[in-house]
Amino acid sequence: MDLELTGRNVLVAAGSRGIGLAAARLFAAEGARVALCGRSQSDLDAASREIGAVAIRADVSTAEGCEGFVAEATERLGPPDTLVVNAGGPPSLPFDSVSDRQWQAAFELTLLSAVRLSRAVLPGMRARKFGRIVFVTSLSVKQPLERMVLSNSLRSAVTALCRTIVLESAADGITANCVAPGFTATERLGELAQSLAFARGVGVDEVRSGWTASIPAGRLGAPEEVARAVVFLGSPLSGYVNGVTLAVDGGWTRGLV
Numbered sequence: 001m002d003l004e005l006t007g008r009n010v011l012v013a014a015g016s017r018g019i020g021l022a023a024a025r026l027f028a029a030e031g032a033r034v035a036l037c038g039r040s041q042s043d044l045d046a047a048s049r050e051i052g053a054v055a056i057r058a059d060v061s062t063a064e065g066c067e068g069f070v071a072e073a074t075e076r077l078g079p080p081d082t083l084v085v086n087a088g089g090p091p092s093l094p095f096d097s098v099s100d101r102q103w104q105a106a107f108e109l110t111l112l113s114a115v116r117l118s119r120a121v122l123p124g125m126r127a128r129k130f131g132r133i134v135f136v137t138s139l140s141v142k143q144p145l146e147r148m149v150l151s152n153s154l155r156s157a158v159t160a161l162c163r164t165i166v167l168e169s170a171a172d173g174i175t176a177n178c179v180a181p182g183f184t185a186t187e188r189l190g191e192l193a194q195s196l197a198f199a200r201g202v203g204v205d206e207v208r209s210g211w212t213a214s215i216p217a218g219r220l221g222a223p224e225e226v227a228r229a230v231v232f233l234g235s236p237l238s239g240y241v242n243g244v245t246l247a248v249d250g251g252w253t254r255g256l257v
Helices: 018-029 041-051 063-077 100-128 149-172 187-200 204-214 223-233
Strands: 009-012 033-038 054-057 082-085 131-136 174-181 245-248
Touching: 009 018, 009 063, 018 033, 018 041, 018 082, 018 131, 018 223, 033 041, 033 063, 041 054, 054 063, 063 100, 082 100, 100 131, 100 149, 100 174, 131 149, 131 223, 149 174, 174 223, 187 204, 223 245
Parallel strands: 009 033, 009 082, 033 054, 082 131, 131 174, 174 245
Antiparallel strands: none
């Protein structure tokens, strides 16, 4: 299937590793011109060499990082057709141990990054009557996770932001959708496994085994499997798919919608 991405300009936030890098790699393979950002210069250099992307050092937890990423990517590629909103997740903590400072940091990273990146691209997309925004969230928006109050709360807010953008922008040829990854084999999942293992007083392998046993598919996902959903929703072919949250979780989520 031709996703009609050849020559399209795609911005992938936090695209130097994990699901973001997998998405950037697949967009480039489909012929898109890709700009990605991250905080590690070595990761950015490696991504740029591998896929030929424009790699920009930026921290999306700050206004300067979000605005600078979009501005530089636009200057080097041209106006963005697709934006992938992605960021590293907040720490794994129970509700009663989260300080105001931690709430604020998670708010900046998870919700305000989505607000700022979307705000930077939407006027141009409206003017051109075309745009795709894909938010990478989490299965926690459908089924809250243990010791994940920050992600459970703030990624749900990103989902509401997505739906609001649809209401205000769909008539201008813009789609906004969420991809909610399940337990996916990334560095981030390894960090969560260590945090949960410490909290429960068990080994990391026991935590991972518990996750795998709870997934009907019987295994963890691969970043590329999530990325395929991101790339489709970020392509011109997804024009009548708008405001959905697509769980890519091997059947883990038990809800009907």
